[in-house]
Amino acid sequence: MGFEKFGRKSFTAVTKTGKFVDLLLEGKVEGTVCKDCGAKFFPPRADCAKCFSKNMDWFEVPKKGTLETFTTAYYAPFGFETDPPYTMGVVDFGDGLKLFARLAKEIKPEEVKVGMAVTTRPLKYDDGQISFEIVRA
């Protein structure tokens, strides 16, 4: 339980990575790292795809990344109709670690550029939903 609180609207109620939401509430955006082979994953995984281990720990994602790409949605799927326009993007932290999320509302669409320096932070919506967003580094 608990994962229904994730994101603007969650489609998953139960996951072994549900602690992700608790960590967001503590102010941390974390992925998982395999205790046996050291493989790092974001978004988090409960099972290591490299060595099949289920001994996973949490690690905080790096503070500095670059915006690899983005899009601004002017139209939204069912259930998100009141949100547009909103911008979503992919952050590249290097070493194969990337993150997908919305960009903070404070960044105007015309200011967003491929390659800009960005970071990520937790976000709490007025309705109590918990998420994370991309902000300027």
Added chain:
Amino acid sequence: MEKEVAVIGVGQSSFVRGYEGSIRELAFEAFREAMKDAGITQKDVGASVFCSAPEYDKQRSPAGVLAEYLGLIPQPTFYIETVCSSSSTGVKVGYSMIKAGLHDLVCVLGFQKMSEITSAESQERMGRGADIQWEAPFGTMMPAYYALYAQAYMARNGLTHEDLMSVRLKSATYGVVNERAVYRKGVKAEDFDASNPEAKMAGPVAWPLRVGDCCANADGSSCVILANKEKAKAFSKKPIWIIGIGAASEAVNMAARPDFAKGLSVGYGAAAQAYKMAGITAKDIKVAEVHDCFTIAEIMAYEGLGFAPMGEGKQLIREKATYKEGKIPVNVDGGLLSKGHPIGATGGSQIRTIVLQLRGEAGPMQVAGDPGIGLVHNVGGVGLYGNVTIFGR
């Protein structure tokens, strides 16, 4: 390679908005045409494969229901799904069953009735064809996903909005002459003029993609009849052989994707397998159908298929090389952009187009020079699945 599995019959319904019938009746439209084309009856069919994306209509486990309506019981039947590439995956499965010697003749039927739900509901369904745990909670949808590729690609490779528009103008040229297409109106450059509030193609959907960059939802069905060598020779005067077949998959989450500016990896992977199996290269392809769910997708497909070097796909559209008269005609039936994209029916419809081209029966869309080898590129989801199938005479 040895010619062992042939297409001996193809059919397609008109692609329309708001089909006035149920899914079984929609399926029958393509089935009727394909069976008459093949000159066979139901007793000749060894097995049937039905293909669609789930949750557009209410029928669960559609294969049995449709097999009964088509008169294909008691033969084995089942359902195949890879979202937008479902029916080309169905053809791969049918091909495999025939090569394995399990059946002599297989009917592959793709269908989709999208009009039972609203456009916003459809976007939500398609968004859930990606990662529902980690991405759909942000409000993702297909145009936004492809826009991520477009943004990165345009930033690195100098592709412009005018180039994207040129892809749509090409598809519209053929949508006008394809009587099975959903979008039969012509499109002009003025329709993309953002300074004109009346311009119907200019509005942003998921920037950098505009209304005119996105394919049309449609209701439709397609049917491909596959046969082994013996049956193909018995039934068909013009069998079209599957000479190469390739399929690939990619990480669902955008965070696990390689370089966005390089396009969809499944295009490259599936094409390499299909070319190797056929023993040919991109230069041997005389006509192609590629998965242009969005204008950017057609440009990326040019590169994945080796029609243009990486980053140079724009040159093909600038030089009109992919028009009917060009060196490598692509989507000269209107493509997904104008012919329409009834998810589960799309791959079979693309195959029908190439089969008609190789037979010389494509009417006003027929490319010159009696093409002998054609290719179908069909992608599922945001490059989650990719199938490339090569056909020859």
